[in-house]
Amino acid sequence: MEFRKQISTVELLTPHRFERETQIVEYREDPLTGSHSRINVARAGRRRQGQRGESDLSEVVASTKGDCFFCPQNIEQQTPKFPPQICPRGRIERGECLIFPNLFPFADYHGVGTLSRKHSLDLDEFTPEMLLDNLMASREYIAAVHRVDEGAKYPMWIWNHLPPQWREHNSSPRSNTG
Ligand SMILES: [Zn+2]
Structure with missing residues (x-):
């Protein structure tokens, strides 16, 4: 049985010293089901x-x-920065949104963007401005990635709400928007 995988390296500047670090992302294929992870x-x-x-x-x-x-x-001190070829300022800011690399990426390009400066929002506290700022900043990131890698052309925008472990243990329609 053959376990096929493709390996990518992802570069980011990690806190707190913002030195270059590369991480390994593996794209694996399940030999029995053909599914990918x-x-x-x-x-x-x-x-x-x-x-x-x-x-x-x-x-x-x-x-x-x-x-x-x-x-x-x-x-500012605890989230990573993008390498300069993607974003010379390290992060993308618009309104309350700040976009920075995922500290543990699982894709060749993997940004994280905040929606608000508040620690927690109830579902009725998200405003159209927050979404607009986040979407526009995300678009800027996606365009920056495409400029350095024309092969990257299928972006995904995913919204999480609440810590993941809590979502799994307490899943209900009320508390889970991801
Ligand atoms: Zn917080």
């Missing part, structure tokens, strides 16, 4: 939010606020 082995070591046994959403919000890397007090 993407793996970044380094993701196994990443710090996760919302894993402390909370059962109430307000507890999750409160316990993750202080050391949250997406909040304004941490975002």
